[in-house]
Amino acid sequence: MRFGVLGWGKIARTQLAPAIAQAGHELVAIGSRSPMAATLDWNETHAPVRWTSYDGVLEDPRVEAVYIALPNTQHVPWTLKALAAGHHVLCEKPMALSPADVDRLSQAAHAAQRHLHEAYMVLHHPQWAALKALDVGAWRHLQVAFSYDNRDPANIRNQAALGGGALWDIGCYAVLLGHWLMGRAPDTVRCHQTRHPDWGTDIHSQGELHWNAQTVLQFSVSTQAARQQSALAVGERGWVALDAPFNPPPRAPWRFSEGLDLPCLPDVNQYAAMLHDFVAHAQTGAPSDLGLSRGVTDTLLRLHAVAQTRI
Ligand SMILES: NC(=O)c1ccc[n+]([C@@H]2O[C@H](COP(=O)([O-])OP(=O)(O)OC[C@H]3O[C@@H](n4cnc5c(N)ncnc54)[C@H](OP(=O)(O)O)[C@@H]3O)[C@@H](O)[C@H]2O)c1
Incomplete structure (x- = not known):
């Protein structure tokens, strides 16, 4: 094409x-x-x-x-x-x-x-389908941390008028993971944000997504912290930790609890x-089919709407 x-x-x-x-x-x-x-x-x-x-x-x-x-x-x-x-x-x-x-x-x-x-x-990397297919019972606790350090006021991520901010830029991956694993939008959400005094964008966002009071996803994203990403998914009968869940290196290494049998993933360029x-x-x-896109966008907007904000 x-x-x-x-x-x-x-x-x-x-x-x-x-x-x-x-x-x-x-x-x-x-x-x-x-x-x-x-x-x-x-x-x-x-x-x-x-x-x-x-x-x-x-x-x-x-x-x-x-x-x-x-x-x-x-x-x-x-x-x-x-x-x-x-x-x-x-x-x-x-x-x-x-x-x-x-x-x-x-x-x-x-x-x-x-x-x-x-x-x-990220959805096109085979690790996501493998994660979803795991036989670990219900997911109980999902945790995502994602950050980078970008203090350039001219960067699009630091301009509110261009849709910048940590939640839209990288919080979206945490919310996507929750929607993907749970198959639907969370029942309730909470959020705390720190906004930049001049730019108006959220430079730190921490949130919680709850499904049926049985599953919680907690995330922390930042545009002013050391570059890092990680995810932990804990089910009733096993857990998986991903050291670079959104930009996995070759062979996407993951750690997991005893008894789980995860495949050795091929080297994939997800783009x-x-x-x-x-x-x-x-x-x-x-x-x-934009159902997942719509759900994630809606949850991101809900998080922004309920966010308790600090400057
Ligand atoms: N999927 C991923 O892995 C991934 C990773 C990073 C970013 N993204 C997304 O990709 C998009 C671009 O991100 P990026 O990191 O490539 O950003 P970037 O380096 O700032 O590039 C954005 C481009 O948009 C154009 N542009 C048009 N109006 C602009 C304006 N008013 N200010 C600045 N640039 C303007 C410019 O291209 P010209 O000067 O050539 O017109 C600029 O180079 C964002 O939506 C971001 O969320 C996705």
């Missing part, structure tokens, strides 16, 4: 553009606010692509699918434009900042008969796996 990219930022350059080729597809056009500047580094080492504006990508007759890697608040308008222009769309997370907007996107994808997918690459699945769905004309 021939891809165009909107926004030549870090994730597009370092992960998705290389993964398009690794998955056996072709990158034909890149849209940037400053295409001339963006051209320089890429063209030294890669096959030439067309450099243009965002609209130029959508108008390019060769482009079949568009990958959107723009700041969070620009995901909805550009996804709508790309669908209207007749393209399949792979949009970065969070695809929308409200469930109502997920519904709008879903309706637009159905009307255009194009495939739309939120780029939660290429996502592209492979995306294209397969687009080519078969399978309808876009």
Whole structure:
């Protein structure tokens, strides 16, 4: 499939553009606010692509699918434009900042008969299906910690007007894990946030998601702490610990309780796996299922709404 990219930022350059080729597809056009500047580094080492504006990508007759890697608040308008222009769309997370907007996107994808997918690459790594298939009884206690240290006020994560903040940026992975393992939204949620005094974004968010008073997921995410990620999933009859749950290194090492029999996982590029699945769905004309995306977005909004905030 021939891809165009909107926004030549870090994730597009370092992960998705290389993964398009690794998955056996072709990158034909890149849209940037400053295409001339963006051209320089890429063209030294890669096959030439067309450099243009965002609209130029959508108008390019060769482009079949568009990958959107723009700041969070620009995901909805550009996804709508790309669908209207007749393209399949792979949009970065969070695809929308409200469930109502997920519904709008879903309706637009159905009307255009194009495939739309939120780029939660983690779901395409086999460790997640293996985790869900474990015979450990009910999940009791799920724990996620995820942090990095980014104090650049110009970064999109530190700009409230662009949908920045720790909860939208990385809290979404904790909430996704809970929805994925439990198969539904939590019954109740709690949240504490520390907001930056000047930027207004949440720089630390801690939350709890409860299902039926039987299962709790606790998470702590931060944009101003040492770079780290970990997850622990404790069931009635066993536990699993993942040292890098969202960016697993080769062979995705995990530790688990005695008696569990977890497979040795293959070395997988989860971005290429996502592209492979995306294209397969687009080519078969399978309808876009945005149920999980909608649920996660709704829970993130609930967490923001109940958050007790400190500055
Ligand atoms: N799935 C993942 O693993 C993953 C990881 C990181 C980020 N993400 C998501 O990917 C998206 C992009 O993240 P990133 O880390 O690549 O960010 P980034 O490096 O800041 O890139 C964002 C790009 O958006 C474009 N842009 C348009 N309007 C902008 C504005 N007002 N301010 C700044 N940039 C603007 C710019 O591209 P041009 O200048 O070329 O137009 C910029 O390079 C976010 O939605 C983020 O949540 C996903």
